[in-house]
Amino acid sequence: MSILVIARSTFREAVRDKVFSLVGVFGLVLLLSTVVMSPLTIGAQTKIVADIGLGAMTAFSLIVILLVGSGMVHKEIDKRTITTILSKPISRLEFLIGKSLGLLWTIAVMMGAMTALFLVAVLLTRTPFRSAFLVSILLSMAEMVVVTSVAMFFSSFTGSLLTSLFTLGVFIAGHTLRDLETFAGATGNGGVERGALVLRRLLPDLELFNIRNAAVHGLPVEALHVLWSLLYGALYSASLLGLAAILFRRREFR
């Protein structure tokens, strides 16, 4: 109950801070991609809309996490609103989960709106519709759940700028972990290989959630992969939020 109260308040704050104006920017990006890009890509016009649309959804959601989510907890501490909230019968874990859910609620609504715009663009450009588009969006949302938990983890013990930088770093590393491991193997250096392995174990493998290429090019997507990715995302996020809660419990509000 308290979790939902905090989540609702966080969502309301995002709405009133006009976070959803980003959906308008997304619409503009889609429009530009169809009007400007499509004529330049002879024979692949239909793929451009799908490619840019699905990619932009992830990018815009990431922007919300970096700009809004990363500073969420720090802002509460900095503005001292947290002392009023935590003086009520609510635990710090509930507060942290509530903030995360509020952010995810914001992203989910935004993704919903972007999906609607995307489908309109698909329809207007006569791009062949594939159910894999929706699966790709679902996995993007799962990816944002993981990235949100990363942002919450860092914000439980550091400020908003560092949280943004670390979260962006993890996002980039999470998408290049496999390449990193390959490169490390190619060096033949045991230390580098071990370092790459540690990173692979610690950081989230965000490429699991990236099926955009398959969706755009009509390649098959295994149901088992989707289920495993969703389970992986849920477990990783829960573990990171648990860790964040432990760190947040030790934090003092002077």
Add this chain to the structure above:
Amino acid sequence: MVVCALHDVCKSYRSGFAMRRKVALDGINFEVEAGETFACLGHNGAGKSTTIKALLGLVRIDSGEVRMFGAPAGNRAALRRVGYLPENPYFYDHLSGRELLQLAADLHRLPRPQVGARMDEVLALVGMTDAAGQRLRTYSKGMLQRIGLAQALINDPDLLILDEPMSGLDPVGRHQIRTILGELKQRGKTLFMSSHILYDVEAIADRAAILSGGNLRRIVRLQELPAAARKLEVQCRGLQGDAMAALAARGFTVYRDGYVVRIELEEETQLSLVLAAVRTGGGQLLGVVPQRQTLEEIFLAEAYAAARASQSPAPARPVTGPTAPAITPRVGTARPEQEVRNAGRQEKVIS
């Protein structure tokens, strides 16, 4: 019944690049009884806010014990019975006053059907009914303080914790908050407040703990203050400067407060001497007022004693004239409003 208790509570913070340890509370001990109004007094950094945060579980104490309604600090069941108004209240400024109250009510899990009526009640109590629909970012400092009090009262708490409730308010705002607190006290609520506005504490509190440098210097039972009555003050006007200087030379504290000259007497036996000096000095007697020991006197005495003990620079002295010698500070009886009214007009001679 003891509502909250601190036993040998110590708390220090690490700050700065060198992570130097700074003691915020050093073995604080006191208990607050149900229905009591208890105030923590002290200058900035004395440990008032840390005491409150230790009670609410917002900071972790190094040692000792903090209990509220018999439970450890921050206990959820105990917090259900508490209302808290932070210092310089900061709330979600994207919310309206009514939405803030709804948020507080939801966090206390108040039954929805009752919340509307309760909100109307507390909004009326703090005089914010008309402004309840406005966003908090449009509120003045006084309005924020009052809506802050309203959110603290939404759960009809048994214990109300107020951190500097009068801070930054104009005289009208202070009077309003004081009146509301008086009403709550009448209703039998336990009030725990921190303040450095002595007049307000004296007007409301039953007991006051004087903190300095994280130490509890003394607990004063305010109802017992009149028992310390011993001094007299002769008030007159038109007294010549020579006569004032002569009285000062004889060891009296003499100062001009607007058009009134005030002469402080330590003993009643000095009265005839002073009255004669007033008559011969061309003064017109306005009155002879018995002076009880004020909280301000006790507070300043403790503050100076603490400063001497730590050999740190003494806190700023009360209003003195430009030529006032650095002797025993005058621990004035003027109320803060008077001090403000007369600021810059006081001429004082200290013996």
